Amino acid sequence: MGRKHPKPKLAVWKFASCDGCQLSILDCEDELLDIAGAVEIAYFPEATRAVVKGPYDISLVEGSVTTPHDAERIHKIRRASTVLITIGACATTGGIQALRNFTEVADYVRAVYPTPQYIETLSKSTPITDHVFVDFELRGCPINKLLLLELISAYLNGRKPVVPEYALCLECKRLGNTCVMVAHGAPCMGPVTQAGCGALCPSYNRPCYGCFGPKRTPNTGSLAEWWRHHRDMSEEELVRAFRGFNAWSEAFRRASEAHEQTTMK
Amino acid sequence: MADSKTRQIKVDYLARVEGEGGLQVKIRDDQVQEVHLRIFEPPRLFEGFLRGRHFTEAPDITARICGICPIAYQMSAVHAMENACGASVGGQLRALRRLMYCGEWIESHALHVFMLHAPDFLGYEDAIQMSHMHPELVKDALYVKKVGNEIVSLLGGREIHPVNARVGGFYKAPARERLNELVERLRWARDATREAADILARLEFPDFEQDYEFVALSHPDEYPFCEGRIVSNKGLDFPIEEFYDRIEEEQVPYSTALHSRIRGRGAYHVGPLARFNLNYEKLSAGAREAARAIGLEPPCRNPFKSILARAVEIIYAFDEALRIIEQYEPPPEPAIAVAPRAGVGHGCTEAPRGILYHRYRIDGEGIIRDARIAPPTAQNQKIMESDLRELIGRNIGDDEEKLTLKCEQAIRNYDPCISCSCHFLKLEIDRTGGPDPT
Structure with a gap:
């Protein structure tokens, strides 16, 4: 050996x-x-x-x-x-x-x-x-x-890998998809989720559920506010949205915990 | 110092299965004392965290129990939820579900037959080593697997954890033209499988007939995927709702997967051989012809021939996929509306490895209050142990390496998916002779 x-x-x-x-x-x-x-x-x-x-x-x-x-x-x-x-x-x-x-x-x-x-x-x-x-x-x-x-x-x-760190939205736009959030009000995680899957969910007419985890500097608060305003989502629904396959990532964890605290008030 | 009869075999981690497990065998004076399939796959506690989730989330969450058979989880979950809500999906949407399941059977069976199980029969460590001596077989097998994956990707966006299945149907139904694009490749891969089946038929199968109770779904009109009654060759015939009335689960200290058995009877056998034996007449004419040509006839009670049953099922899945595509008309809507209502729902579908049962209790808001899942590998654990006990008993004179290989092969007969079951393998054979030291 x-x-x-x-x-x-x-x-x-x-x-x-x-x-x-x-x-x-x-x-x-x-x-x-x-x-x-x-x-x-x-x-x-x-x-x-x-x-x-x-x-x-x-x-x-x-x-x-x-x-x-x-x-x-x-x-x-x-x-x-x-x-x-x-x-x-x-x-x-x-x-x-x-x-x-x-x-x-x-x-x-x-x-x-x-x-x-x-x-x-x-x-x-x-x-x-x-x-x-x-x-x-x-x-x-x-x-x-x-x-x-x-x-x-x-x-x-020995080179740097080319792996996107930007939002799923960029991938989705490049594909020419109609925005499921703007057009249909669907609760899409795309704006806060890292690209890489090929914007699969919006391509199949469903909102992204965040399986690639948070993108760099995600504005989860703004997204949640939009959902609450346009879709009348409850705090429980907001908790579940961030508590998916990347629930323990820092950004999604903070977001879900913030909404959970609101439900307990 | 132990006497000359004391021998020990250890394989730390069973390879070419999905997940983590081991085998512990105790032999004293050439008698098999104890056979334990040790499953040390870390528990992931799905039934725990499904509580409190919305009923529409169950297909995507439970898919993550297993990366090899996510469609099976999605299909058992959607059927259970529709059952709870009093909804029923028919027509082209039902056909598309069968088509997606065809893709998973092809992909999962091709992986197991050619890359995980065939190397045992031909004496290789893996498919890559096998590809040096059998390059065409391995290349064709990879192509067959790829075409299965293409069905899943086309319908679901990706091979693993596809995104398109939902309670009520799909998010988006495919255009006719997209499905038609698959036809030529499906036909080629079907013929390649048929030729490969002739090679598999010439493998050497140990003489190992067992008196199993085979359990599978049975449907009046079709080879089962998503619907049917649960039947056996020893008289079971009950609706899926009675699953836990007929089947009990027990926990053993050496496994993070629960052991299933038929109440009052014991171990049973699920998977391709069970389906083949109980549903032979429902196979396509082409699949029945292939079975006859390779010498596989029901009832087949030799688990080592499960590799042939899988090959026949790949051919069936291609035939069925081609039939569905030929008759496909895009449905008016990709899904039917399913409103939640308080109740209990049951779903049982034929995963590549056997029946996969889901039961959920949901409230009026659609929140899951209770979830129970019985995966095929958990159901097969007892039968795998009894096969091993019998096999070791018959080959007790073999040297440790030979015996270990035989045991591994016997376990791979069941294509165990340990990630699923735990919701598997380290071979430890402890041989002692003389008086028990304890």
Whole structure:
């Protein structure tokens, strides 16, 4: 061992998640064999039994930290990785399972399991960056596989990845969609959500539900005010709107907590 | 120092399944003492946080239980909610739901048959290694999978967690021309699957017939996707509303997924083999022809042949997709209006891995008060354990590596989706001989 590998070694790790983001790699049907030609797939249990020992040049991490064991495991992975990239909403903001963070987790465990004491789980679902240094966070629930390919090729070529940080609205406008919010009054998260999915929801005549998480400097207060004014949305509805697949991201968390406090007044 | 009969096998993390799990086997004096499928997939507590959400959110939220079969979750959820609200979706909207489900079966089955399961039979670690010796097979398989994904993307915007399904139908119905664009590729991929099935038929299948109780949906007119009664080969026949009257769940300390069993009876088998055995006559003529040609006849009780059942179902899904597209007329509205009303709703659909049951109680405002979900892999846990017990017993003389591989293959017969089930695998075989030290 210790032999220098000619190809960069790629590892794929799973934490609490639905497996969808790592499935995106296998969903690159046209590119998969080329990926396997460009990198050595050194650890990817969803796809292969073969395990190549670390260290790894690139680690892709899917899922959030929800158990004491995983909170330890992520440090070992960080130590074994040159570059650590989180893929998807769970790894980047805690995911949908971070809804537990707003309540007493024991109530949820009791709701699901008849013998709660067998279940070992943390009170909060947290993103990877709360535990270790992360080199790049790829957003989305799920990620856009084309952005993942861009990211991997950028790292292989030592350049900066081209991944948008602006609002979904820009993507939507470029597609020539009719604005679902202006034209139909739909409660669209587009103005505060990071682009990258290809403005899918508005393209299917539905409002964006924010699965790529907050864009840089989102004005959630202004958006909520618009919804309240034009759609007569209740505080409970506003809480639910921000409490989705990126509920624990700072911007959406602050927004939902602000509206929740209003409901309790 | 243990005597010569003491051996230990450990595989830390079962590969080529979706999710995290392990297997723990205790062998004493060449007798299998205990088989535990350990599921350590972290619990994500969906049934907990669904409480308090709006009924229209259930399809998108529950899709996130599983990235491999999000359509199954969306479909079980929409049917349960429509059931609760006294609504029923028919005509072209119902056909479009079947079409989307065809896409998911093709994509999920192609992934499992060619990339996760076939390497076991052919002796490879993975599909990429397999592609060096069988380049055409792997390329065709990837194409088949891609075409399945194209159906889902066209109807739903993306392969994983598509955005178009809703309670009442869809947000946007596709234009006829868009669906027609798929036809040529669907036909090509169907023929490629048919040819690949001949290769699969020549695989070596262990002689391993088991007396299962197969459970699947059954519909009077069609191979089941979203609707039907729950039936078995041993006399079960009940409406989905009675799911929890007939099925019970128990929690075991070594698994974060609940174990299901038929009340008063025990383990049962869901998935492609169950569907094939219970619904053979409802398959398309082309799929039945393929089954005959590859030597798959109902009743097939050999779980290792589930790979053939999946191949037949891929062919069926292509035939059905082509039929739906041929008869497609865009519906006047993409969805029917569904107003919430207080009540309980049930939904049960055939996920690629077997029946997926949802039950919700909602209030008059449409807020979810209670949610229960029984995923197929949780339902198959007991049968996987009993298969392993039998398999290890029969092959007890094998060396550890061989035995481990056989166990892994037997587990992959069920295409377990652990992310789903937990709502899976580390192989630990502990062999001891002589007196029990404890």
